[in-house]
Amino acid sequence: MPASAELQTASDVVRQARKALDGATSSVGEVIDALGVASYTPLLIVPSLALVSPLSGVPGFTSVCGLLIAAVSLQQILQRPNLWLPGWLRRATISTDRARSAMLWFTRPARWLDTFTKRRLRGLVTPPLARLPQGICLIFGMVMPLLELIPFSSSILGAIIVVLATGMFMGDGLLVLIGMMLAMAVTGGLIVLI
Template sequence: MATPPSDRAHHVRDVIDQLDDLTDRDRIFVSDVVDAFGTTAFLPVMMVPALLVVSPLSGIPLFSSVCGITIAIIASQLFLHRPRLWLPGFMRRRNVSGSRMHEAIGKIRKLANWIDRHSRDRLRFLTKQPGRQIAYGACMMSGFAMPFLEIVPFSSSLMGFAVLCIVAGLLAVDGLFVLIGLSIIGLAATIPFFVWTGLMAGSGA
C-alpha cells in the first residue's frame, strides 16, 4: 500500500516546527496535534510522541506510558492499512503545557536537525513492503512495551528514539535509519531480562 502524500511531505524538522507552532497555547491537547497534521498523516503524528518521549517531558509520571500507547495505536492502524487515523476520546483529551512543550522542543531540535542532515536514499527495500509492515509491527510492540519500561530508567526514551529512527527512515526513504531503529528495539528487548536477572541475583545474595 502506498504511503499517503501527507506522510511523504514531512521530515523531522518539519514536524518539530509544526508542533512548535502550537506552543503559544496554554494547553496543547492530543486532538490539537492530530488536527494540525491531518488524519491521514500517520507517520508525522506518530513521530510526535516518539520525539516527546526522548525529551525532558519523559520525566513526567506516566507521560512515557501515554506516548507509548499512542504510538502503539497509530502503528497498529498503519499495520492494518486504515485510511484515516482514529484515537479514543480519552487519549485525544490528554494535554501538556504549551510553555513546557516549547522548552522540550528546543532541547530536541538539534537531534531533529542531525537526523535530517544524515538521512538519504539507502536500503530502500526496508522502506517498502514487506519491510514497512515489519517496521510498523516493531513500532507497535515498542509502544505497548513503554508502560512496562517506566520503572527502568531511560528505557522508554530508548524505545522512543528507536521509533523516531524508524519513522524518519520511512519518511526519508532511508532504510539505514529503519535498520538502526529495529536494532535498538532488539537491544532494548533484552533490558527487562537483565533487570530481572539482576534482581534475582540480588535477592539471592
C-alpha cells in the first residue's frame, strides 16, 4: 500500500499522533483514526516508539502495544484493505498528559530517522521480501505480552520495530536490512536467556 500523502516521514507520523491527544485520556482508536492511514506502517511506528519511551514502565502498556503491533502486522501481511481491531483494544486508554510527554520525547529519534532514511534497496520493502520485516514485527508483537516482566525487553523489541517500520514506510531497504540483522541478534540473545 502506498504511504499517505499527508504522512511522508516519521516526524509527520509523530506530529499527527500528537494532534489526536485530547481530553484527560486518549484511546488507541482516537490515535488510529487521526492518522487516517493509507498504509499500515505508521500504525507500527507509533506504538513501537512508545515502547522505547518512559511509557513502557506503565503496567500493561507493553501488552497493549504488543497486541496492537501484532494485529497491524498480521493484517499488513494479509493485505487487508481496512484495519480491524477488537473494541477493547481500540478503547484502551492512557493519560493524555503522559502520552504528550512521550510524544515530545520521541520527536528527536523520529527526526534522526528522517535524516538517515532514503529510498534504496527497494527489493527489501516490496513483495515478496517485504513479508520478512512484516513477519518479524508480527512475532515481536506477539511475544511482548510474555516479556512484560523482563526489564527493557519490550524497549529493545520496540526499537527494532521502529527501525523496520520506518524502513518500510520510507522505502529504505538498507534500514530494513539493519533492522532484520538486529532482530536476529536479539532473538539469539532471548533464546539464550530462556
